[in-house]
Amino acid sequence: MRKVKGFFKKYRGMMPVFFLMLLSPALMATLQKTKDAYGLTHEIDTGKKVYQERCLICHGVEGNGKGPVDVVRRAEKTGRIIEIYSRDFTVGVFKFRSTPTGCLPTDDDILGTIADGIERSFMPSHKEVLSSEEREAVKEYIKAFSFRWEEEDPCDAITVKKPEGVDSPAFAEKGKMVYKEMKCWECHGYQGVGDGPKADDLKDDWGKQIRPFDFTTGALKRGSSPENVYITFTTGLDGTGMPAYEDSPSEEDRWHLVAYTLKLMKLKGRAE
Template sequence: MRLSPRFSLVVAAGLAAWLGACQLDKDQKPARPVIHYSLSAATTAAGEDGEPVIPADVQTNIAGSLAMLFGTPENPQFQLLPEWKDEGFNPNWPAYPVGEDGSGEVDLGSLEADNRLYWRRQIAAIEAGQWARVFVQDFTPDLREKWNELCAQTPEEARGEDFKKAAVELFVGYYPRLSASAELYRQHCLHCHGAEGGGDGPTAPFLNPRPRDYRHGTFKFTAVGKSVPRRVDLYRILDEGVTGTSMPSFRRFSQAQLHGLVDYVRLLSMRGMVERSLVGTYVEEEMLTSADVADAYQTVWEKWNKANEKALVFEGEVPLPTPETIAHGRELFMDAKAGNCFSCHGAEGRGDGASAFALDPETGEIKPTYKDDWGNEILPRNLRLGIFRGGRRPIDLYRRIKNGIAGGPMPEAASTLSSDDIWHLVHYVGAISERPQHAPKAASHGDAHGDAPASGDGHGTEKH
């Protein structure tokens, strides 16, 4: 079909006008939504009379207290307690030692070695004097700001060895500010986990299982049972992801960036825990004081500071799997007075146990029996698939059986089974898995338990 010249002219003019309207000025940036922290739905809920259970003025008080303790999405920070200042303890800077305005939680030597590898192209460009090739990503805005400041102080023709040394040290010693980690979270985590870490981001309704809600301080796959996690537990989840879920591995980022995300996830989790504590105090006492706020903050921090003490570490000799230990594991699996695993996981371990499902009397449909702590339906793991979200190593399975899984119906077996019995169950579960179980050769105690300091780079070299 041929178009008339007049019609073609009209179309061309309209298209030009449309393109002109859509074109942004080269200096104009797209609108950036401002993110605010909000109180949880439980805190703002209304009672049967339609009035908020927590009065509006108390909600305002709680929100203000949380802002004082944890800052805002644009400027997140942990408020320092007076005794922390005296000790030189500052959780906002984990890479610095205690006594030097840090918390000493991150191995600085490992961090610098990884930074040197992660930023190797930028460092090579600096050493070669090729300044235009020193590219700093958007998700490290504080590093980019420092690099720009350094360049602004010295013109290109005056950039000698001293400048190069300072520039290399800038990249090698990089550790993100909490605001930079919040920006990284915004770009890569918020769409699932939400602004406050409530597991309620815009993509969350479409995911199964639902993203983790940090605000309770409950994390399922750790080495500490029902306690709050250690830093290494959170780091491992970010580094490895969670098999069988939408939680990916973020190994493409540097150790510093991953530790920065750990810092920010902990901040969101502590913020939620303090909020719940303050709400509980008000419900019980019908008032809130500044002392209540300080006590809640300190109590929550004490829990996180003691997380390492709660870790389940097996000190004995791990028994090797044999036909006898596997057979005994099967017996425990099927014994209602011992492991009782079959009641949920089924006699063949396919996640179809009788207690895991029930008939809905209204619809006549068979539905899952169990829900997690957030009210989401949850199914027992199909052990035959060999997909274990908390890790496939023997120590991972040992911890899941002995401690249970926080936030879900998986019970702990510590009170009913001996350590040998638990290892026999581990061997049985490994034997029925369709995938070969990962059983590394004897290694250092830390490596065998996944507790060694985060090392390996994930940037082109082998990582175990």
């Protein structure tokens, strides 16, 4: 007993240090949780603020695509009227992805769409008006609208490696054959102008009528670099009638198809 008392008497001045040493793991864990909670709360608040200021008008308060401006109409040179509907984030189905059909997009896919916008769709670029922190925050806010982000594992992005010769007439000529064999003409027409025999019957997953792309009008919404066209053919456009061709035709023939459609778009050799 004397030894115990002697120990406390001898090291009495060190007791606060011993106490902090015992407490520090729990203290650090609490501080980290507080920091994490603050960081998460700050990100959610920032994402909500950005969404309300820049996204709500089209995508709606609940992210279901029913904002005050939920559909816009665009006239093409041919006189065809295209109706463009705002994305419904609640179902977690995205057209523009680097992942296989049926998969969620990667974070980079979403950030790319936010930053670059979607050509020909009235979805503007936010690269110059939002900071990287704000784009990250609104990306997380958008993901919160759908249960899929909590219940599904992410898919890997598809690797894209452009072969030499995509700009060559030989590639385009082979692509013309693939276009015919894969029956692309049934929707897009024999000349690629979107007037195929099935063109008037296409509907998206929400039952809204959609029009097949007229290649002769120029760039795709996703962008028309060879790589972007290839990934569109490979992943498909989920929620629409455009299927994925990851399994068929072969990778080589998909690049042939890229060459032919770029020729139809008169974008052969265009740099982006």
